[in-house]
Amino acid sequence: MKAVQDLKNAVRSRSIHVCYVNVGSCNGCDIEILACLAPRYDIEQYGIYVHNNPREADILLITGGFSPQWEDKLKMVWDKIPEPKAAIAIGNCPISGCVFNREGTYLDPPVSKHIPISAEVPGCPPRPTEILAAVLSLAPVIFKDYERKDE
Amino acid sequence: MASSIIWYLREFVRGEWISRFFTVKTPPLITPPHFRGFPILTGKECTHCLACMMICPTPNAIEVLRTGDVWNPVIYPGHCVRCGMCVEACPEDVLSTGVILETQKAEHTSYTATFHLTIDPVLCKRCGNCAVACPVNKEIDPYLGGTGTAFSDEVIMRISDGEMRVIHPEKCTGCKTCEKTCPNHAIRVARVVEGLQEAGE
Structure with a gap:
């Protein structure tokens, strides 16, 4: 059975479905995620597919410093993602609020207060290479021997 | 018909084709050395003038802390935007990132x-x-x-x-x-x- 499981792990870590959600970012990080799709980085050759549908996704990329409108909605998006799942905070905003986290703003960072975050990619914005490296390093960990978890 | 299938089969077992099909074709994910990263210490003595903290555009990204008898700036990656302003503002070249210090030296630029x-x-x-x-x-x-x-x-x-x-x-x-x-x-x-x-x- 181990050979079958190894094959499953190898195949699954080369088929990562990603959904990204902007919880109040300036769009800088979204553009860097978009750059990953472009031919220079081309994430589909690593087996990463962007769907923007939480029901199809394995990994949720979160950008932005969490504006109050997302208070109830981000949890809804997170609950729709089937197991196994992971969330990655892209950029400084979901980690600390960055330049927007000043006195008198309504931002509520970090995002880890609201949903569990598995990895953080600091940078304002992070480079496409850093986003890619984070997704690629996280995927084998979350998919590893998934069926055996509940045994 | 048969020759065409054989041609395809021969094409698919070529090592070069298989490696190209299964591996990454874009350049490797490396960061060029002239890119600005999070500033690192050069080992020069910090005089605690706080010029780096004053010029930093982001809240809580840099602090000058004392460990033992020496002051040294500390960068917090979740806050730092990698603008490199602290590197340029520092009169003692305590911090370094990318090629900022070299450019500054070559072009004789400074901040007051x-x-x-x-x-x-x-x-x-x-x-x-x-x-x-x-x-x-x-x-x-x-x-x-x-x-x-x-x-x-x-x-x-x-x-x-x-x-x-x-x-x-x-x-x-x-x-x-x-x-x-x-x-x-x-x-x-x-x-x-x-x-x-x-x-x-």
Whole structure:
């Protein structure tokens, strides 16, 4: 059975479905995620597919410093993602609020207060290479021997 | 028909084709050395002038902390935006990132900062908290009154004739302690940074 499981792990870590959600970012990080799709980085050759549908996704990329409108909605998006799942905070905003986290703003960072975050990619914005490296390093960990978890 | 299938099968078992099909074709994910990363220490002595903290555009991204007897700036990656301003502002080249220090040396550029103090007379209630909290004032006149009055003319600001007056704004180091202690947000410290370039040889 181990050979079958190894094959499953190898195949699954080369088929990562990603959904990204902007919880109040300036769009800088979204553009860097978009750059990953472009031919220079081309994430589909690593087996990463962007769907923007939480029901199809394995990994949720979160950008932005969490504006109050997302208070109830981000949890809804997170609950729709089937197991196994992971969330990655892209950029400084979901980690600390960055330049927007000043006195008198309504931002509520970090995002880890609201949903569990598995990895953080600091940078304002992070480079496409850093986003890619984070997704690629996280995927084998979350998919590893998934069926055996509940045994 | 058969020859075509055989041609395809032969094509698919070629090592080059298989490796190209299964592996990544774009250039490797490496960061060129001239890209700005999070600033790192060069090992030179920090003089605790706080120029890096003053120029930093993001809240809580850099702090100058003392470990043992030495002061050293500490960068927090979740806050830092990698703009490299601290590297350029530092007069002692304590921090380094990318090729900023080399470029600065080659082009003879530097930053100087001055600070403009403005007090809104409508909001100010003349409590003198700013003058008392100011660390520069404290050094110049240790006997500064608890209400912000001072006998010395050399202080940055003091209460005189029932009014908070800024006397020597050029002595301000931009720490913004006065802004933080002001109960009414009446005092504002504005940073004016000039980029200078000396004429080359």
